[in-house]
Amino acid sequence: MKGASGRVAADIEALLAEEIASYSLDPLGFVLFAFPWGKAGTDLGSASGPRTWQREILQSVGDQLKEGYAPEHVLMPVLQAVSSGHGIGKSALVSMLIAWALCTCPDTKVVVTANTEPQLRTKTFPEISKWFRLLICSHWFKVYGMSIHSTLPGHDKTWRADAVTWSETNLEAFAGLHNVGRRILLIFDEASGIIDRVWEVAEGALTDEGTEIIWCAFGNPTQPVGRFFECFNKQRHRWHGRQIDSRTVEGTNKRLFEEWATAYGEDSDFMRVRVRGLFPRAGSMQFIGTDAIEAAARRDVAAILSDALVIGVDVARYGDDQSVTFFRKGRDARLIPPIKLRNVDTMQLAARVADEAARYGADAVFVDGGGVGAGVVDRCRQLRVRGLMEVQFGGKSDRVNYDIQSESYANKRAEMWGTMRAWLQTGGIPDDEELRTDLAGPWYFFNPRNEIILERKEDMKKRGLASPDVGDALAITFAYPVAPSQFSGSPAGPVGQQVQGDYDPYA
Structure with missing residues (x-):
């Protein structure tokens, strides 16, 4: 009898394995089959299946995989991104995807990460573990605190x-x-908080030919910069992106969302991030909003001959940074392309600055004099660079402002960035990706004296951002007002070709 029952059990197990294998390219079909939807006494007793948006994402992943196996196609990575408000069931969908990936393809490798270790340990993985215990084939796997592996x-x-x-x-x-010839599933949870470097390393590793590669990124759209943001913008041609309003999802707290809309405003950044699944116009701590940067990059501007030509120089301090020389004439910061130099010493940089200042007849040359920048300033003085002024980013905010309602700044760097932020409302910047990223990168805070202070470069690097050398070089052109002189617009070349515009510098 035991032998007969054993054979029956083996036959049932073989049928189960065969049935589950049939869903290898059908995540939605697997989820509907493998979980006890509507079964009394289980966590899914009151549910008839995944929520509508979850079904759509599962179907999308399956469709992309099937397309890769079509005769006329090459098996390419499946890239799926979901930006949403709160409470829609992201962790549940993550759990369903992991269950499908592991159960339907032997020797699948799955890696899950999140913005922080506590998020991963206390929220994401406990939800995954709960769903695995509900699986029809849960005995195939052993669930641990932060891992799941096959019992085979x-x-x-x-x-x-x-x-x-x-x-x-x-x-x-x-x-x-790497998992050549098999399947890789990579999950980024709360993806806005994962630094760009992690994205870059992961993308470089996902290159195995003939391998099913599925990369899914989920999260609230907390920052209008970074790789998660790019999934819905400049990388949207590669990623299948969905932005989901929590109010459109079954089972969410609609009354709470209405209260938030009344309290904060329907189009506030609070509602955009927490409910509508849209990226904020400005990050909660972002000093310059993305909208202002994009508008300045698209705006048509024309310098007038009487505008002063100002050069700003940000001097590199570290090996991976660059020294940048930026040119601005009135409202126009795209008239002369910025010069970006790496691995040059202070003497070489000073010689280049002196040459450019003479070439274009600059009215002022503001040089970052902190650290190694002091050597550039000293050499430029020896070379008799006209209009030279040393600027200390950490020095006092000292630009005269008679507007008693204006913001107060903790230091010179914050003051220059504040002046630049106001200028961006009417100025024009070059279509430079590094500049856009730099301008959008720094966060700001208030010190105990209620003065604005910008995030330090070293702290930006800890968040995975590059030092904003290009942004600082433009900002330093706003160190002080510069009166035009007889030199303004006099050199031949780009500056001399400008025509009179309608800009009133005294307005």
Whole structure:
């Protein structure tokens, strides 16, 4: 009898394996089959299936995979991004995707990461563990605190899912994402908070030919910069992006959302991020809004001959930074392209600055004099650069402003960025991706004296951003007002070709 019952059990197990394998390219079909939807006494007793948006994402992933297997196509990575408000069931969908990926393809490798270790440990992975316990084939896997692996002997290291915390100094887990001929599923949870470097390392690793690669990024759209933001903007031709308003999802707290809309305004950044699934116009701590930057990059402007030509020089301090020389004539900061130099010493940089100042007849040359910049200033003085002035970014805010309602700044750098931010409302900047990123990057805070202070460069690097050298070079052109002189617009070349515009510098 035991032998007969054993054969029956083996036959049932074989039928189960065959049925589940049939959903290898059908995540939605798998989820509907493998979980106890509507079964009394389970967590899914009152549910008939995934929510509408979850069904649509599962279907989208399956359709993209099937397209890759079509005869006329090459199997390409599936890239799926979801930006949403709160409470829509993101962690549940993550759990469904992981269950499908592991169950329907032997030796699948799954890596899950989140913006912070507590998010991963206390929210994301406990939800994944709960869903795995509901699986019809839950006995195929062993669930641990931060990992799940196959119970099949010899496959515990090759057929598994791991929750991995990231560090900017330890990215090996993402660099080693290879599983040739099988399947890789990479999940980014709360993706807005994951630094660009992690995205870059992961993308470089996902290159195995003939491998099913699925990369899904989920999160609230908290920052209008970074790689998650790019999934819906300049990388939208690669990523299948969905932006979901929480009010359109079954089972969410509609009354709470109405209260928020009344309290904060329907089009406030609070509502955009927490409910509508839209990126904020400005990050909660972002000093210059993306809208203002984009408008300045598109705006048609024309300098007038009497506008002073100002040069700003930001001097590199570290090996991976660059020294940048920026030119601005009135409202026009695209008249002369900025000069970006790496690995030049102070003498070389000073000689280049002196040459450019003489070439264009600059009315003022503002040089960052902090740190190694002092050497550039000293050499420029020896070269008798006209209009030269040393600027200390950490010095006092000292630009005269008679508007008692104006903002107060903690130091010179914040003051220059504040002046530049106001100028961006009417000025024009070059179509330079580095400049756009730099301008949108810094966060700002208020010190105990209620003065604005900008995030330091080193702190930006800790968030995975580059030093804003190009942005600082433009900002330093606003160190002080510059009166035009007889030199303004006099050199031959780009500056001398400008015509009189309708700009009133005294308005």
